[in-house]
Amino acid sequence: MTQDELKTLVGQAALQYVVPGEIVGVGTGSTVNKFIDALAALKDRIPGAVSSSEASTARLQALGIRVFDANEVGELSVYIDGADEIDGRGHMIKGGGAALTREKIVAAQSRRFICIADASKRVEVLGQFPLPVEVIPMAAARITRQFAALGGTARLRMKDGAPLVTDNGQQILDVTGLALRDPLGFESAVNQWPGVVTVGVFAHQKAAICLLGTPEGVQTLRYEGA
Ligand code: 5RP
Numbered sequence: 539m540t541q542d543e544l545k546t547l548v549g550q551a552a553l554q555y556v557v558p559g560e561i562v563g564v565g566t567g568s569t570v571n572k573f574i575d576a577l578a579a580l581k582d583r584i585p586g587a588v589s590s591s592e593a594s595t596a597r598l599q600a601l602g603i604r605v606f607d608a609n610e611v612g613e614l615s616v617y618i619d620g621a622d623e624i625d626g627r628g629h630m631i632k633g634g635g636a637a638l639t640r641e642k643i644v645a646a647q648s649r650r651f652i653c654i655a656d657a658s659k660r661v662e663v664l665g666q667f668p669l670p671v672e673v674i675p676m677a678a679a680r681i682t683r684q685f686a687a688l689g690g691t692a693r694l695r696m697k698d699g700a701p702l703v704t705d706n707g708q709q710i711l712d713v714t715g716l717a718l719r720d721p722l723g724f725e726s727a728v729n730q731w732p733g734v735v736t737v738g739v740f741a742h743q744k745a746a747i748c749l750l751g752t753p754e755g756v757q758t759l760r761y762e763g764a
Contacts, residue, residue, distance in 0.1 A: 542568075544656035544751030549573035551749045551756045555652045557615045558583045561606055563644040564598065565619020566591040566637035569654050573618055574598055588614060590644045591637035592705050608647060617648035621655050621745070622667040622738075628653070628745035628761030629721040633670030633738030636695070636704050642736055645743040651764065653745035657752045664721055668712035670695070670738035675709050677733020682711065684731055690716045708735050 539547075549572025556562050556577065564570060564577075564587045574594065577587075578601040586604030588611060589595040595605050619641055621630040630653065632638050645651050671692070673681050682692040695702045695710040702710055718724050721741035728737040746764035750757040 539753050541656050545569040546572045547756055548654040548749045548751040550576045552618045552652055552654050555616050556580055560615050561585050561588060561611055563588050563614045563617030563648045564594050565641055566594050567620040567635045569620035570594060571597060573654060588644050590640040608643060614648040616650050616652055617645045618652045618654060621653050621659050623661045623664050624653055624655055624659050624748055625661055625664050628764055629664060630740040630745060631664050631667050631669055631738055632740050636702060636710050638670055638738045639672050639706055639736040642743055650746040651743060653748040655748060655750055657750055660750060664718040665716045668714045669716060671711045671713060672704055672708050672735040673711055674733045678709055678711060681731060681733055685713050
């Protein structure tokens with residue numbers, strides 16, 4: 539099975555967690571796109587979605603699914619999103635699609651995070667995937683030095699020859715060379731650095747369940763304490 543087929547498999551499997559009559563939280567990325575496409579079949583059974591990016595909003599709306607502002611609604615039952623890496627406790631690296639800030643906001647507004655991922659995303663220790671960090675531009679150089687002091691190398695994410703600008707008008711640093719053995723402590727620490735908008739470690743907003751796409755089918759992994 540190709541990676542794309544595994545993404546389709548978990549995108550469809552996530553439909554079982556959508557609660558009829560309730561608004562669903564929707565993440566961002568190629569795996570979530572498969573979920574959004576599958577969600578179209580249920581669109582008459584839910585009021586709509588809260589979206590984590592302009593890209594997902596456009597896809598949802600194109601399929602006739604209403605998108606609510608996060609401030610218009612209360613707590614959501616479920617948030618469904620992909621990950622760049624997920625460890626054995628449900629901690630994740632996210633932000634490969636530059637949507638980490640809104641993803642964390644919608645995840646925090648939701649009771650359960652359902653992660654959908656192909657098997658390549660499952661790791662023992664987070665950190666092989668470059669860690670995305672959304673930053674206020676004037677702080678980028680100082681934050682780069684702070685990561686260097688921890689042994690990490692931060693690079694400004696570029697797009698079409700210019701620094702990438704997020705949906706929130708900020709920039710992304712991608713940090714390599716870190717092994718995140720204490721994701722919760724690391725997330726808490728980096729969140730305190732002035733100029734950091736969001737660090738792409740999702741340990742405080744970890745997954746409750748991961749639907750992992752494998753050649754043998756979808757494995758359901760459950761995590762304690764989420
Ligand atoms: C976007 C994300 C995505 O969930 C993550 O990058 C995984 O994407 P994909 O499903 O395309 O592999 O965090 O900011």
